[in-house]
Every structure is written in C-alpha cells, then in structure tokens.
Amino acid sequence: MIVRYFEPQDFEEVMEIESEAFEEHNPFLYMNFYEMNNDCFLVADQNGYVTGFVAGYQTSENEGRVFSLAVRNGFRGFGIGTRLLEAINGIFNEKALRYASLEVRLSNKKAQRLYQKMGFIPCWIEHGYYSDGEDGLIMKKSLPPSINTSAGRRPARSFRHAGGSSLRIKNSI
Numbered sequence: 001m002i003v004r005y006f007e008p009q010d011f012e013e014v015m016e017i018e019s020e021a022f023e024e025h026n027p028f029l030y031m032n033f034y035e036m037n038n039d040c041f042l043v044a045d046q047n048g049y050v051t052g053f054v055a056g057y058q059t060s061e062n063e064g065r066v067f068s069l070a071v072r073n074g075f076r077g078f079g080i081g082t083r084l085l086e087a088i089n090g091i092f093n094e095k096a097l098r099y100a101s102l103e104v105r106l107s108n109k110k111a112q113r114l115y116q117k118m119g120f121i122p123c124w125i126e127h128g129y130y131s132d133g134e135d136g137l138i139m140k141k142s143l144p145p146s147i148n149t150s151a152g153r154r155p156a157r158s159f160r161h162a163g164g165s166s167l168r169i170k171n172s173i
Helices: 008-021 027-040 080-094 109-117
Strands: 002-005 041-046 049-058 063-071 099-105 121-126 136-142 157-160 166-170
Touching: 002 080, 008 027, 008 041, 008 049, 008 063, 027 041, 027 049, 027 063, 027 080, 041 080, 049 080, 063 080, 080 099, 080 109, 099 109, 109 121, 109 136
Parallel strands: 002 166, 063 099
Antiparallel strands: 002 041, 041 049, 049 063, 099 136, 121 136, 157 166
16 A cells, blocks of 8 residues: 555545545535645555545644545555554654644544544544534644755655554655
8 A cells, every 4th residue: 555645536536435434525625625735635545546545734834734534444444544644744744844733523532542642632622613513622743853855846755654664655746
C-alpha cells in the first residue's frame, strides 16, 4: 500500500468511502479541498484501489487541521488510518507547523483511541458540533520542530510507522 496525493480520478472512490464512514455528505467539499489544499489531500492506494483518504488544511501560521479521515469498510484495523494520519502530520511538519488538530464525534471511541495513540490529546468539547446535535471532541497534537522544505515543491516522502516498514508518498505531478 502507498499513500499518495489525491487525483481527480480518485473522486468516485473517495465519495464511496466518505458515504460509508459519515452521516453527513457534501461531495463538492472534497473537490474544493483538491482545488484549494491539494498538498494536504492524500489517499491510501492498494494496487490501484483507494482504501482510505485524509484531507487537511493549514488553519493558521502554526496549525494544521485534519478535516476528514476515513478508511473503507473491510480495510479497517490494518493500520491504514494510522498511515494516513502519519502522512498528513508529516506534511504539516514540513510546512513548519507547530500543532495539528482535529475533531471527532464524542461517541466515536475507536477513532479517539487511534488519535490518542498518535499523540493527540483531548482539549475541549464543542456542544452540538455536528448537524445531528452530537458533541464533538477537539483534539490537538504538538508537532516536532522541522526545517521547512522549499515552498511550492512536493517532494516524495518516506515515513516509518509502528510496524517498522516505510510508508512512501508518491508525487502526483
């Protein structure tokens, strides 16, 4: 499996995963992410089949936000979410951001455990955050200091995950 940048031909598969994972759907939001934040929109690709995605953006001079992370049913529990989260945190780190943040449904204990395992800490609850009225838990993580890479380039990256094997992000350009 590789983690690579989202490409327009991935749109249909990303929408399938998004509709499996989330109750609220806005397909055009993901194309907007591609147009506005393509360097923070990644997919997990297993032999040409998209098994997960992560979309994020830079919210301030010091912080990146994980907007959405989802893994296809049947592929959960194999470390794909961990790899995607490592990859987006790596991009935030390359941008010399100091923090990463995300929100998660208060009822989604499995995702909360993953995020805590990845170094995110619960910070506060946003009451009624989701359109159905459920509360959202805001979590943040400090990122290690980094030397910013040259602006505008998207270098190939390699990450290590807990299993010891490397994770490669391939350029889509």
